[in-house]
Amino acid sequence: MSIGNSPEDDRPSIGRVLQQARIAAGLTVEEVSSSTRVRIPIVHAIEDDDFSRCGGDVYARGHIRTVARAVGIDPEPLVQQYDAEHGGRPVPTPAAPLFEAERIRSEPRRPNWTAAMVAAIVAVVGFVGFTLFSGEDEGTSTAHVAEGSSPDKATAKPTPTKPADPKPVPSESAIAAAPLDKVTVKLSATQGKSWISAKDHSGQTLFDGLLLQGQSKTFQDEERVDLVLGNAGSIELFVNGKKVEDQFESGQVERLSYTKGDPEAG
Known part of the structure; x- marks a missing residue:
């Protein structure tokens, strides 16, 4: 009993698929090279299923994707076929800790309302004490006031301490x-x-x-x-x-x- 070839064995090669798609799109190798910046000898080599001139698996995958898009076909099935025929894609090494500058921002300083309230209370207590003290001295100092004039009574109101302005948030840029x-x-x-x-x-x-x-x-x-x-x-x-x-x-x-x-x- 003979065993037939699997469907994968019967599928056309990567280079053949790209060449047929280029011809169907009415493009020359020179036009594909000009639009993708992949050199003409490399385009010829890829269509001949020779990926040794690509400079490695990473570049070969990149060239396959670029040429496939230029001739109007989906590159992913070809990249998967390349991985299956060349030992698979290497497991990527985890990237080094990312430096995300956008997350490093100084927090705006919030107004210290507690300190402002304490300062206001201290000012009110001092004002009341000063008023009482001035009232006690007023009886003994009346004779020294010039006729026709009257002493001004303190009417100043306590001024609360102005909270510090918050620092501006850094811009998005x-x-x-x-x-x-x-x-x-x-x-x-x-x-x-x-x-x-x-x-x-x-x-x-x-x-x-x-x-x-x-x-x-x-x-x-x-x-x-x-x-x-x-x-x-x-x-x-x-x-x-x-x-x-x-x-x-x-x-x-x-x-x-x-x-x-x-x-x-x-």
Whole structure:
């Protein structure tokens, strides 16, 4: 009795699927390379199911996703097929403690109403004592008052101590200083979604996945953080508490590296 091939053995290869989708979309390899920033030889190699030129599994997954979106197909089944054929996705290493500057805010000082009330009571008691004392002396000092004039009676009211004005709450744009002994990188997807990969100085993966619009990720390491941005134009980047002003284009793939101090792309 013969055993037939499983359905998975009969499915087309990753490169074949991407090539057929590109042809169906009416695109050339040069046009796909131009829109994804993946070099022409690498696009040819991927369509031939040769992923050795991608530079590793992380980059291979990123190229598969980028090319698949460029030719108009869903990349996730192809990435899952790649993981099944190449030993699976590595378990990501937990990221270093996140540095979330937005949570570090000084609390506004509240008015000390108890101290104000005590001061007011002391002022009232002193005023009453002064009035009684002045009343006792008034009988003996009447003869010394000039004719036609009358002594002014104290009518001053106690003034309560004004509570201290609360300190203003820091604005939303205020960002606490990043620690000088570490490198801190914050990514925010402000213009759309983007696939990102982050590694520490030893090459361990901190994150490898999709960052949706409106989401943020913060990474921290003792020496260096390496990044790969699949759609760099959608990312707002802060390094060591300072915004990076590089003008990345939509769909652009960027490989960056940052260390301690002023942001400096590697």
